[in-house]
Amino acid sequence: MRTKSLLITAAAGAMLLTGTIAATGIVRADDHVMVVQQAAPNLVDLDLGPKLHSHGDALLFGAEVTTDEGDTGRLQGMLVTLEFTKDGSMSVENRIGHLQFTFEDGTILVAGLTSYPQGEQEMDEGDPQPRAIIGGTGAFMGVGGQMVTERNDDGTYTHTLTFAD
Secondary structure, three states: OHHHHHHHHHHHHHHHHHHHHHHHOOOOOOOEEEEEEEOOOEEEEEOOOOOOOOOOOEEEEEEEEEEOOOOEEEEEEEEEEEEEEEEOOEEEEEEEEEEEEEEOOEEEEEEEEEEEEOOOOOOOEOOOEEEEEEEEOHHHOOOOEEEEEEEOOOOOEEEEEEEOO
């Protein structure tokens, strides 16, 4: 009888824990995903330190974007080089970025750290880079979640935004 009681208690605890996990955002079946295709960006380097890429240098960019639902807009952003590290046999620049997607019905703000091959303006093809969705305005007011960016072989980018409800 004690074993049956323990099993019932464990099952109830598991159901409660599952509900708690879903409610806290660890496991979410109801997240909304939006895929944004970005044209090749216009890039402007701001060389603020020693010649070529160094700490504190900035890269400004802008590009036209289209969502998977056909909405068009503009992406504008800035990346600042923070540090240089070794990733296996390759030198990597870590850059902190702030991006703003502007659509007719509001904006989405994204921020986070990404890695780039040292000395390159753009990330490697097929190397997904996650960042945080930190907010928005208009129809996107109060959003949060994660965006994963991948550079395509034609110089365009695909951004997959997963909004936590």
